[in-house]
Amino acid sequence: MREPVNVRSQPDLENASLIVGWQEDAGKLGPKVIDYLNKHIQGKSFCEIEPERFFPLGGVVIDNDIAQFPVSRFYAGTRKDLVIFDSSQPPHERYQFLKNILDVGEYYCKIKELYTVSGTIAPIAHTTPRRLMAVFNQAEFQRMLRGYELENMTWEGPPAINSFLLWLAQKRGIPGISLWPEVAFYLAATEDPKAVKSVLSFFNGKFDLGLDWTELDSQIKAQGEKLALLRRERPEIDKYIRTLEVGLSLNEEEQFKLAQGVTEFLERAADSHAGI
Amino acid sequence: MGIKFYKEPKLEKPDLICGWPGIGRIGIMAVDYLRRATAAQEMGEIEPWDFFEPQSVIIRDGLLKELEFPTNKFYYQRLGNKDMLLFIGEEQPSEGMRLYAAGEKAYRMANLVLDIAEKFGSQRVYTSGAAVTQTHHTLKPRVWAVPNSKDLIDEVRNYDNTILMSEIGERHGQGAISGLNGLLLGVARKRGMKALCLMGEIPYYLQASPWPYPQASISVLEVLTSILGTDIDIVPLDEMSKKIGESIEAFLGNLYEAEALPPQIRKEIRDSIEKMKYVRETPGPITDEDQKRIMDHIDEFFKKGGKGDERAS
Numbered sequence: 001m002r003e004p005v006n007v008r009s010q011p012d013l014e015n016a017s018l019i020v021g022w023q024e025d026a027g028k029l030g031p032k033v034i035d036y037l038n039k040h041i042q043g044k045s046f047c048e049i050e051p052e053r054f055f056p057l058g059g060v061v062i063d064n065d066i067a068q069f070p071v072s073r074f075y076a077g078t079r080k081d082l083v084i085f086d087s088s089q090p091p092h093e094r095y096q097f098l099k100n101i102l103d104v105g106e107y108y109c110k111i112k113e114l115y116t117v118s119g120t121i122a123p124i125a126h127t128t129p130r131r132l133m134a135v136f137n138q139a140e141f142q143r144m145l146r147g148y149e150l151e152n153m154t155w156e157g158p159p160a161i162n163s164f165l166l167w168l169a170q171k172r173g174i175p176g177i178s179l180w181p182e183v184a185f186y187l188a189a190t191e192d193p194k195a196v197k198s199v200l201s202f203f204n205g206k207f208d209l210g211l212d213w214t215e216l217d218s219q220i221k222a223q224g225e226k227l228a229l230l231r232r233e234r235p236e237i238d239k240y241i242r243t244l245e246v247g248l249s250l251n252e253e254e255q256f257k258l259a260q261g262v263t264e265f266l267e268r269a270a271d272s273h274a275g276i
Numbered sequence: 277m278g279i280k281f282y283k284e285p286k287l288e289k290p291d292l293i294c295g296w297p298g299i300g301r302i303g304i305m306a307v308d309y310l311r312r313a314t315a316a317q318e319m320g321e322i323e324p325w326d327f328f329e330p331q332s333v334i335i336r337d338g339l340l341k342e343l344e345f346p347t348n349k350f351y352y353q354r355l356g357n358k359d360m361l362l363f364i365g366e367e368q369p370s371e372g373m374r375l376y377a378a379g380e381k382a383y384r385m386a387n388l389v390l391d392i393a394e395k396f397g398s399q400r401v402y403t404s405g406a407a408v409t410q411t412h413h414t415l416k417p418r419v420w421a422v423p424n425s426k427d428l429i430d431e432v433r434n435y436d437n438t439i440l441m442s443e444i445g446e447r448h449g450q451g452a453i454s455g456l457n458g459l460l461l462g463v464a465r466k467r468g469m470k471a472l473c474l475m476g477e478i479p480y481y482l483q484a485s486p487w488p489y490p491q492a493s494i495s496v497l498e499v500l501t502s503i504l505g506t507d508i509d510i511v512p513l514d515e516m517s518k519k520i521g522e523s524i525e526a527f528l529g530n531l532y533e534a535e536a537l538p539p540q541i542r543k544e545i546r547d548s549i550e551k552m553k554y555v556r557e558t559p560g561p562i563t564d565e566d567q568k569r570i571m572d573h574i575d576e577f578f579k580k581g582g583k584g585d586e587r588a589s
Contacts (some may be wrong), residue, residue, distance in 0.1 A: 034326045095325045152338025159333035159343060167333075167343040201479075 005100050007047040007108060011076035013083060017207070018105045019115040020165065026119035026185035026191030033117050034086045040211060043075030043084055045048050047104055053267045054090035054097045067126050072097075074104055081207065083109045098165045102172060114169045114176035116162040117199050119192065122182035123255075126227060126246035130198040133180040135163065137170035141177065150200055153180060186259040190266045193219040222266070223266070230265045237261045280389060281320035285352055290359035290393035290448065290579050291391040293402045293500060296368050300489030302476045303457065304364065305513075306328050306496040316351035319360035322388055325383050327369040339367070348385075350392060355506040361396060362391050374464055384455060386463040393469070400471070401464050403457040404496050407475035408483045411522050417477035417492040419499050420444065422453060425463040432581035435499050437473075439532075443576060466468055474499055490517040519520050 013251035019037060021030035037043070047071040051057060060067040083105065091096040105111040120133060134150035136142040142152075159167075162178040169176040173192060181195040197216050204211045231238035240258040242249055250258065295307025310316070315567045324345035332344040339363040346367035353360050369381040393401060418439055433442055441451045453461065457473050464471035476492025490513050501508055531537075532546045 094329065134338050135340055136338055139339060142338055150338070153335055154337060155331060155333065155335045159330045163333040163335070163340060163343065164330055165329075166340050168338065169376050 004050055004053055004096070005047065005104060006050055009046045009184065011046045011083065012080060013076060013109050014080040014082050016076075016083050016109050016111050017031055017115060018083045018085060018101075018109065018111045019100070019203070020101065020114070020116045020162070021089075021120065021162065023086070023088045025117075027190070028182065029119035029183060029192065029197050029199070030117055030193055032083055032191065032193070032196040033255040035079055036196070036200055037082070037203065038075055038077070038084055038086070039077045039208075040209060041075075041077030041082055041084070042116060044074040045075050045079040047074040047108065048072055048106075049087070049100050050095065053243065054093050055088065055089065060159070062104035072273075074109075076109075079207070079209075083111060091269065092165060095099050095168075098161070098168050102174065104167055106142065106172065106174070111174065114166070114174050115203075116165055116176070116178045118160060118162050119188070119195055120180040121185045121188050123244065123249055124182055124184050125241050126184040126192070126194065126223070127241070127245060128184075129192075130182045130195045132190075132198050132202060133182070135166060135178040135180070137166045137174075137176045144175075145177065145206075148205060150177075150179075150202070165185070180232075182224065185255065186262040187266075189259070189263045191222055191223070192221075224255035226266060226269050227262065234261060278323050279320055279392060283291060283317075283319050285317075285319060286362065287295045287352060287354075287359040287396045288444050289397050289399050290352065290361040291399045291402060292361045292363060292389075293404070294363040294365075294389065294456070295404055296365045298368075298455060298457070299406035299483050300404040300476075300478045300485070300487075300492060302489055302492040303480065304498060305488055305490060305493040306404050306476070306500065307362055309493065309510075309513055310500060310508065311351050311364065313510075314353045314355060314360070314506070316353035316360070316362050318349055319352050320350045320392070322348040322385065325416060326401065328367055335359055339391060339427065350575060353398075355504050356439070358504055358506075360504060361393065363392075365456070377538050382459055383446075383463070387426070389460060390467060390469065394467070395515055398543045399470055402500065403471065403473045404500070405453070405457040405473065406483075406489070407477045408480050409477050410527055410552055411477050411479050413479050413482060413491070413521065414434060414553060417489075417495045420475040420477065421499075422451070422461065422473045422475070424471045425462060434473070434496045435502065437495060437500055441463060442450045444496065479549075479552065481545075485524075487520050487523060488516075490520060528557060562580065 019034070021034035023031050025031065052073065055070040060069055062068065064227045070088040073085070075084040075086065076082070085101055107113065132149065133153040134145070135153050136145070162271050166176045168177050179199055181198040183192045183195045195214055197213070197220065200211060201214070203209060231241060237258060240254050245252055293307055293310065297304050324347065328346045330343045330345050332346070333340065334342040337409070342490040346365070347348040348363070348365040351364070368381065369385045391400070411417065416437070418437050419435070421435065421438045421440060423432055429440065432438060451475055452458065453475070461471045461473050470526060474496050476489070476496045477490050478489045483490060494510055494513055494517060497510060497513070498510070528549065532542055534542065
């Protein structure tokens, strides 16, 4: 069996922070945030975790006509203080997989902090501001990040992979934070660019990235226009969204109808835009 | 991956007794009851994260407080002149979707448990679990005993209410023990350690039931306490067993009347189960094929919560 971690080159890093995002995420939050950051730092992959121990390799999954394959890669670029890890979530041997992430972070990248990003599905309207929820693994780190408009999360139940990673980092004494921006529930199956912007704004402030918002703002505007059109065409969708906008909740059936209506509409719009 | 000790007591050739969850929770209930009845003290645990997925996270006011895993703990106690080590695992390490221990992780776990047994000078290991068979829930469960060495056969013959595989119907001494109960026996044999698996009988029609089966745990406990030369109060377990017996009767009553099942199947199930009050396992009162067919219906009934056809209510 091959070594689980394949390091191709040693990145030039100083006091680096590791940012982890997962391909499978509500509102495509993880992949969008990671892509945006990677583009900004002109990230190049220098290391990857080999899939055979962690992913079923009995074939490939086809998504949107394209055969997929799990990749788990580390990227570094123009910023000496940032390392990015982009991966699918492993179904097997998660402890070993997460341990490998931290091994690379600690021994090759000498990371000083860990950041994870994942969307948290919320019963909110797409027109309302997204709260950025946070979970820390050290009280001291929590104190340090006061002033970034983060809201403390409280939760008891099944852990997400980010909580497992945060806990492992805690055991190693690596300060870490899981960022959980709210994703409007009816955008969970498509994209929520506002939620993406809420996380990127945090990173922009924390790392003084000077991000160019042009592309993301135009995506937010375009999605807002599409949804405004849908509201005009479908009064019941408009009624459900208005209910959320005034802070009331929908019953299960209404939630389902809203999510189904919005998802189908946005997917159709994306297909026609792509000329399919 | 490792073992964390809270204390390292000096023990004299302690018997190691292991319990894990399994059918009817027979093994783990017997060993955990023994732990409580003898006030055995916690002495250490196998660090779980390399074997198990975390089950729960506790986050308060933005701070990650705890990640909870299934525990795998060692306990010890001195019983008269005999020392005892207990190992109680809340889950069996497995790979993929298997219910019972299998694969590399299970093998590593078995070795870790035996490393501890050897460290404290154990020369004998007992595992405990369930023997699914054609018996009736009103009959006292026997204990099937499988040693990993010929030397133990004569000893096993002297235990009350205990039988060897060669004494069971047409098995001719053949069979299999799944999960850690079996694996530990094999790994102990590889190391030259004597080990014995004690399995309490459970009727085949209850193997998928949501209830524990304390009747069988009591039978296993009786053998274990006689080996250890100690007495424990089993009245609370006996009372629990009676209550579960009542639930089983109620369940079977519902099953025999369930409109979801064709009358012919209901009669067949009732006849085959009732027959087992009088005929134990051999010669088989029903064929394996009949048993499988009946189990399919009973499994379906359990999935519906044992309440029969909802459409009829």
